[in-house]
Amino acid sequence: MPLYAERPPLPSDDKRWRIVNGTMRKHGYSRNALIETLHTVQSSFGFLDMPAIKFVAQSLRVPLSQAYGVVTFYHFFSLKPPGKHTCTVCTGTACYIKGAEKLVAEAEKRLQIRTGQTTADDEVSLATVRCVGDCGRAPVVLFDGELSAQMDGQRLTAQLDAWRNQ
């Protein structure tokens, strides 16, 4: 890639790319806007695929290796598309003490998948997170990003079943 290559065209006419471009423009297409831009891509598309990473890297003139390195370094970024719904169990210390491990096991059993995977029907993704800061009401689970505290196995599986039976 020549040093002063033109900025690449938008990967498709999907309007969400304009939001991504907006973030980069706001930062003057500066290299240090890489993480901010990747955040925008993830929040707009739900995940980061190779064409997206390539587009961002070229636009900001960051080596592709560096962009890929950043994506894989930070836990927040995902290379896989999420399912229709996401169940995220908090595994911070307070939640651990209050039995988060059991919740994870319960969800894995119910969905027949491991943490970090999505069910075969693309309905539910199961993830864990290191502390969302609602430790006072542990254990905490996020259903599609919505916080539900003082969780127990019964309520958890009820929600998972409700999603799958829709």
Next chain:
Amino acid sequence: MNTEELQQIAAGVAEEKEKYDFEVDVCMGTSCLSQHSDRIRDALAKEAEACGKKCHVRRTGCMGPCAAGPMVVVEPAGTRYGHVHESDAKEMIESLGGEPVARLDPNLGSYFEGQHFVVLENVGHIDPEKVDDYIACGGYEALLKALTEMTPQTVIEQISKSGLRGRGGGGYLTGLKWDTVAKVKGAQKYVICNGDEGDPGAFMDRSVLESDPQRVIEGMAIAAYAIGASKGFIYVRAEYPLAVQRLTVALREARRRGFLGNAICETSFTFDIDIRLGAGAFVCGEETALIASIEGKRGTPRPRPPYPAVSGLWDDPTLINNVETFANVAPIIRHGGEWFSARGTARSKGTKVFALTGKIRRTGLVEVPMGMTLRQIIFDIGGGVPDGRKFKAVQTGGPSGGCLPEEHLDLSISYDALISAGSMMGSGGMIVMDDTSCMVSVARFFMEFCMTESCGKCVPCRAGTVQMFELLTKICKGEATHRDLDQLTELCEVVGATSLCGLGQTAPNPVLSTLRYFKHEYLAHIDEKRCPAGVCEFSPVAVEVHA
């Protein structure tokens, strides 16, 4: 902006308050909001309008006792309500001016006794998205005072006099840090606020950013004036969406009122702040890793020196302080360094915010003077261990800290006392465990955390944490021998002594502290294949059966 204008704004807020007989404050922090406190506020506002009482229903930040949420406070009586539901709105509004609704009493007991608010002085009293509310509580007086009556040097003197130490965990003297950055020559300097509250079980910074964001902005602006910086960054975890949103609004409001931007308070001082989002990497709480992350790179630390004070963000001199440290700055400048240092112990001044969680009756956020004992915090304020269980240990300092047993409950909280007891202050998480927690499993949990969060740059941390995790797993399964225990102890020493950054250097602490106070549990796992807390499941052992 000058003093008269500040007073005018404050008078305007007071005048607005005068119009109402009652003020109903609804907590809208993350915890209460997740229980739909926004709907409660709407219901209360609707009822207030219907009944015709002069009543102002407001949004406020976190009030502290999260376990009793959603919280509502009614002023001027100061009545606290807990576990409020939308359907209670009518009854609550009708009771205004009369007897409070008894069944909504949160039963907080002595939760607020013994607490002393400096950082949290405004929470529950201001709307976090309104800069004028903050001004009415004395906000931005300190910045104005610093800019118009003090030189950068006298600002630093006051901070040094206060004895304030870094609240992020390190406990480095804030005044000394500011002085170092101020003395370094450089055309461009930066101020960074570390809001990457990675310690699981700690949520002080989230709460401060959500509930009183202007206080942090003011603290940063004063710091920028003192060290000669014109640009600041607040690095916040992406896991705290509400904090990011409130902060974004707060920055816009501060700019609108002229506390950020060019020619602040009619002086030549120029300063502005940008938000940078974290992306879920614990190691980014380490200052050099955080700088790399702001630069858009992988958050790996680098050896120090040079310290960020000399060569930080884009190799320019950079001041990095924690959210709570900046939140302490404005009161110090307003009241003077001596006022601040009057509270606390000889070497740890002021107050500290703790997040009380785990097996404790009243969980939530507390702010206590340094020097208070763990027993007072856990039993008097927190109400002790529920369900008739027995207190076993309290964990402070997150994955870098340690577990302290019952015999240390009378320890006075200070940076040095906690370190000599084998734990550390950390950012202020305090997780209480009862006799159903297995200490070996807890050590294993923290080691798993450090193992997955290790950035992989240096070998001792990258490989050492994996080995320690394997050994701890072996112990938990009852497959370990005394040799494994010796090896674990040895590894703790090596990893602690040779790792590059704080993550690796302190990763052995949870193991070391549990070995120090709960060695009998390790031995029970190894010798008797028994877990005293009944947590670990052992693979079946072949037992000789005599025919």
